[in-house]
Amino acid sequence: MRRDTFLKAMAALAAGGALPLSAQAAANLKMMIPANPGGGWDTTGRALGKALQDAGVASSVSYDNKGGAAGALGLAQFVNANKGDGNALMVMGAVMLGGIITGKPPVSLSQATPLARLTSEYNVFVLPAESPLKTMKDVVDQLKKDPGSVKWGGGSRGSTEHIAAAMIAREAGVDASKINYVPFRGGGEATAAILGGNVTIGGSGYSEFQAYIESGKMRAIGVTSDARLKGINVPTLKEQGINVVIGNWRGVYAAAGITPEQRKALIDMIVKATKSKAWAEALERNGWTPALQTGAEFESFVDSEFASLRAIMVKSGMI
CATH class of the missing domain: 3.40.190.150 (Bordetella uptake gene, domain 1)
Structure with a gap:
C-alpha cells in the first residue's frame, strides 16, 4: 500500500x-x-x-x-x-x-x-458572616427548636452535604425527614444564596468556599472529616460532639x-x-x-x- x-x-x-x-x-x-x-x-x-x-x-x-x-x-x-x-x-x-x-x-x-x-474531598459547613448564629452548636440548638427554620443550602438532593445534614439532624435527635434542605444545580448558585442570606447554612467542598472564608464573607463552622484538614483551621463535627464523618x-x-x-x-x-x-x-x-x-x-x-x-x-x- x-x-x-x-x-x-x-x-x-x-x-x-x-x-x-x-x-x-x-x-x-x-x-x-x-x-x-x-x-x-x-x-x-x-x-x-x-x-x-x-x-x-x-x-x-x-x-x-x-x-x-x-x-x-x-x-x-x-x-x-x-x-x-x-x-x-x-x-x-x-x-x-x-x-x-x-x-x-x-x-x-x-x-x-x-x-x-x-x-x-470533605464537606465544610459555613454561615453567612452576618448570621446571628455563630457555631454549629447554635445551628443544632435552632434545629432542635424548629427544624424547618434552618434552611440548609447545598448541591442536589442526595448530595453528600444533604446526607451530612440529615445525619447531623439524626445525631441531634431530630427527625431527618423534617430538615429544610434547599438544593442548587451548581456551586455558584449555592454560594450566591449563602452570601445573600437566603439559606441559614451552606455545605460544599472547602475549595468552593475558600475565597469567601478567607475574606471573612463566610464563617466555617465544621468539616465532615475524621480529623482536621491540613492547613485549614476548622473544627470537625466529631470534635464538636456530632458523630458524623462523610467524604466526597x-x-x-x-x-x-x-x-x-x-x-x-x-x-x-x-x-x-x-x-x-x-x-x-x-x-x-x-x-x-x-x-x-x-x-x-x-x-x-x-x-x-x-x-x-x-x-x-x-x-x-x-x-
Missing part, C-alpha cells in the same frame, strides 16, 4: 473512532459536566481537561455543562448521545450516586463505562459501548494527566486529596459506595 493511501486510511479510522486513542497523536475530547458552572464537578472537569492537554494526550477538550437532578440530566444526555464514542468523558462522583438513589432516574451509571476515581469523591466515566482497547487507552490518558504539573497545581489550589483508582477496581468501589450510601440514607430517614 502506498504511504499516502495508508495515511488516509489511518486518518479515516481515527476519525471514525475505530483506532484506540493510544494510536492517535492526541485526542479531541469532549467533557460532559453534569452540573452548572462554578461547582466541584465543573472545577474538576476543567482541571482534568487542562491536565490532559498538559500531558500531551489531548489536543483539545470541549465542555458541556448540563445541571440538574444530582447529575442525572447530564448523565442521560451523555448516555443517549455518545454510545460507542471513545472521545467522550463525563465527570461524576458521590453526589450522583446519592441522586440516583433518591431520584430513581430512568438512566443509571451502569449505562456508562467507569474509568477512574480522581480525588477525595469525584471520578470520570466514558460512554457505553466502547471497546476494551478504547477504555484502556482512556484510562492510560487519565493516569498520565494525573502525573502532570497542571494536575498537581489543581490539587494544591483546590485542597483535593489525590485518590486515583482505575478500571475494575474503581467499578467495584462504585458498587460498594452505592450500597454504603443507601444504608446511610435509610438510617438517616432520607429514603
Whole structure:
C-alpha cells in the first residue's frame, strides 16, 4: 500500500473512532459536566481537561455543562448521545450516586463505562458572616427548636452535604425527614444564596468556599472529616460532639459501548494527566486529596459506595 493511501486510511479510522486513542497523536475530547458552572464537578472537569492537554494526550477538550437532578440530566444526555464514542468523558462522583438513589432516574451509571476515581474531598459547613448564629452548636440548638427554620443550602438532593445534614439532624435527635434542605444545580448558585442570606447554612467542598472564608464573607463552622484538614483551621463535627464523618469523591466515566482497547487507552490518558504539573497545581489550589483508582477496581468501589450510601440514607430517614 502506498504511504499516502495508508495515511488516509489511518486518518479515516481515527476519525471514525475505530483506532484506540493510544494510536492517535492526541485526542479531541469532549467533557460532559453534569452540573452548572462554578461547582466541584465543573472545577474538576476543567482541571482534568487542562491536565490532559498538559500531558500531551489531548489536543483539545470541549465542555458541556448540563445541571440538574444530582447529575442525572447530564448523565442521560451523555448516555443517549455518545454510545460507542471513545472521545467522550463525563465527570461524576458521590453526589450522583446519592441522586440516583433518591431520584430513581430512568438512566443509571451502569449505562456508562467507569474509568477512574480522581480525588477525595470533605464537606465544610459555613454561615453567612452576618448570621446571628455563630457555631454549629447554635445551628443544632435552632434545629432542635424548629427544624424547618434552618434552611440548609447545598448541591442536589442526595448530595453528600444533604446526607451530612440529615445525619447531623439524626445525631441531634431530630427527625431527618423534617430538615429544610434547599438544593442548587451548581456551586455558584449555592454560594450566591449563602452570601445573600437566603439559606441559614451552606455545605460544599472547602475549595468552593475558600475565597469567601478567607475574606471573612463566610464563617466555617465544621468539616465532615475524621480529623482536621491540613492547613485549614476548622473544627470537625466529631470534635464538636456530632458523630458524623462523610467524604466526597469525584471520578470520570466514558460512554457505553466502547471497546476494551478504547477504555484502556482512556484510562492510560487519565493516569498520565494525573502525573502532570497542571494536575498537581489543581490539587494544591483546590485542597483535593489525590485518590486515583482505575478500571475494575474503581467499578467495584462504585458498587460498594452505592450500597454504603443507601444504608446511610435509610438510617438517616432520607429514603
